């Protein structure tokens with residue numbers, strides 16, 4: 001018989017997790033078995049969806065060669081865009097390292113599909129912070145407002161449902177594009193399921209069939225089996241240093257959807273007349289393929305981490321959004337820690353569990369654009385990557401931390417146990 005190896009508890013202890021903390025976590029992990037299995041089944045479904053798309057487009061070693069200069073006839077880039085289109089059920093895709101981040105991808109989708117005199121509508125309340133400057137809600141150089149594109153917003157009702165009456169009123173002759181943010185981002189409203197997004201789009205199209213419905217898909221990819229293009233969206237937009245990059249893409253963004261919408265974006269990204277034909281993929285294209293391939297299981301790990309944390313912190317009396325039992329539509333977990341000490345301890349734990357920079361201590365700092373100090377924990381291979389385990393929160397009431405990611409479930413678990421360890425050591429929780 002093989003000699004029994006050292007226990008898990010022992011290796012956790014070596015990393016600084018007390019037996020008590022380990023056991024506290026284990027209790028919840030045991031209870032979550034069925035839910036984790038359901039997440040694994042979704043990951044399996046999405047894994048096969050990705051493999052099917054790679055096979056359909058006959059991805060081969062030549063696709064990983066990369067190109068330089070103008071990037072004409074870049075087989076790897078063009079094939080990857082076909083793979084994305086197939087995987088996310090669009091007619092066309094733009095997937096480029098020249099798209100610098102999620103905000104850039106969203107700005108590109110908006111600015112290329114709107115013209116002076118058009119109106120943009122958000123029927124789901126205030127969009128993500130950085131989009132305020134893109135739209136011109138906060139005056140900013142180069143915003144849509146400067147180009148004569150107006151903006152309307154209809155907030156969700158207090159219970160989180162759509163305000164159909166006012167959405168109908170807000171749609172008018174000028175409304176060209178509707179932007180729907182899937183993830184709650186850093187707000188308290190619920191994240192929208194793909195099904196709910198479908199209901200909203202059906203309603204909007206029943207009033208104005210030709211309006212373009214764009215979904216900000218950040219943090220939502222591969223959480224469910226369906227994506228928003230399957231329920232009527234015209235365009236989905238996201239970042240490759242979140243879910244679909246699988247932690248391997250070092251940069252990039254994507255737009256998938258109707259051919260015309262994607263072409264407009266391509267002409268804006270490069271130049272009228274050039275469009276998708278230029279844009280060298282340099283040396284990063286293989287990581288885009290491999291990242292997409294891994295993304296379904298990476299997202300599953302992040303989801304398990306979020307649910308594990310919700311269960312642990314809810315049991316300790318901290319409000320959590322989503323709560324311990326709710327269904328999940330993105331990978332973000334908010335925990336209201338109620339005191340600056342707890343918020344700082346939590347972030348220190350996430351940092352201490354990181355594969356990179358675990359030796360540094362996160363401190364609150366005055367980040368540009370924020371009124372209050374912010375604390376951030378991230379020890380990522382790719383700078384700013386939030387599919388890797390990361391946490392942040394502003395130092396103000398109610399001291400909520402937002403955390404997300406984890407390239408593997410085991411790392412997410414260690415991060416959460418370490419956060420609990422730090423709160424425990426500081427005497428902030430009784431376990």
Ligand SMILES: *Cc1c(COP(=O)(O)O)cnc(C)c1O
Nearest residue numbers: 101102103128183185218219239
């Ligand atoms: C992250 C995010 C963005 C912006 O992406 P960046 O890459 O940070 O510019 C936009 N919308 C949502 C919902 C996001 O989560």
